[in-house]
Amino acid sequence: MNSILMAMIIIGVIGCIIGILLCLASKAFYVEVDEKEEAVLSVLPGNNCGGCGYPGCSGLAAAIAKGEAPVNQCPVGGAPVAAKIGTIMGVDAGESVRMRAFVRCIGDCEKAKSNYEYTGMEDCRSMAFVPGGGPKSCDYGCMGFGSCVKACPFDAIHVIDGVAVVDAEACKACGKCIEACPKGLIELIPYEATNVVSCRNKDKGKAVMDVCSVGCIACHLCEKNCPAEAITVEDNIAHIDQEKCIGCGVCAQKCPKKVITILNEPKETPAQN
């Protein structure tokens, strides 16, 4: 009994001494931390993805607290997080459009041709050292070796039938895949965007048709038929200005190669005439 008591006393005393020491140390070594910084950090997602351009969430929190970064800098948290940070910092968050990544290629194993069979390192960036810049006949298309898949911190991009496809729901628009893609195929588009051009081949129509059945041949049909004048064809490739696009879907219907894909259902039915 006595020894149990003694053991308790010893542990208790040691614990108390350590507690007092820690207490003193926390006073002696107190570092002033910006309250706003901590509050902002607690609101941020905490993935430390680096999509904002700062080293992790704590880096962004420090920058926001100092006023060096806007409150809507975090692409992952989007509008809800920006609003919360806005109330902490006492500024209006403003409108922030939810974005998503999009791979501008749908030339999968069936639709696009290959020059040869490739077995080797599964990495898009190493294709620069492979004859012809990789097995795919199209010089602009997705090679499907998944450098973007490895780069994605949210498991939102996957290679399906040899082409990378973004899962719009899981995508947080952090931009890691954009940096990873050596072909520059991935871009950020508004989450709400309906019509997108799924090709980046800048070659002339004939050359495109030789390598892929779903390549933009720069026929200008979409440009001519767009009621909102949102489409322009430059460098033999169509571009859709998502700010002007009304999502009518006429371009997708007119496109002979079916390069313009409809992501979400059209907002309104096109006027029949």
Add this chain to the structure above:
Amino acid sequence: MTQLILIFIAASIVNNVLLSQFLGLCSFLGVSRKVETSVGMGGAVIFVITIASLVAGLLYKFVLVPTGFEYLQTIVFILVIAALVQIVEMFLKKFIPSLYRALGVFLPLITTNCAVLGVALKNVTNDYSILQGVVYGIGTGVGYLIAIVILAGIREKIEYNDIPEPLKGSGIVLITSALMSIAFFGFAGVI
């Protein structure tokens, strides 16, 4: 002096804390993804183990042995190590912020690292003096650094290899560390 050198080599290479004693494996697998972070973790472990073996040794010799409560060593050491890491963290944050940022999350991770507690307890079972204990601690820390940096180097190379689907992730890392462990057993008998 010779004995101290022997203790150091034995702790760092022959009886490597990770590869032949299998202590502290959680952080070994957890933060060995990149060489850079593994060096940070290794540095932090050397730092904490050295101080922890000194303080734990002092406490054991001057408090637990005289009062006859040697059996309390485990609980006391856990208490001391946790508090120590806390104080070290506060100290670094105040006076050497650059080192604090470099060590980052690794310091709190070490609080519950079994390698640190293992060294404190081993010092007792091996009947080391305080100086020997500290040298043993440094040696263990250096051994930890060597092993984790080698594994991180291998893992950086593995990233680009075609690994069978079921082995991806920790599977291949465990196999790799098992092979490293076998290789390190080659040192057995050196001392």
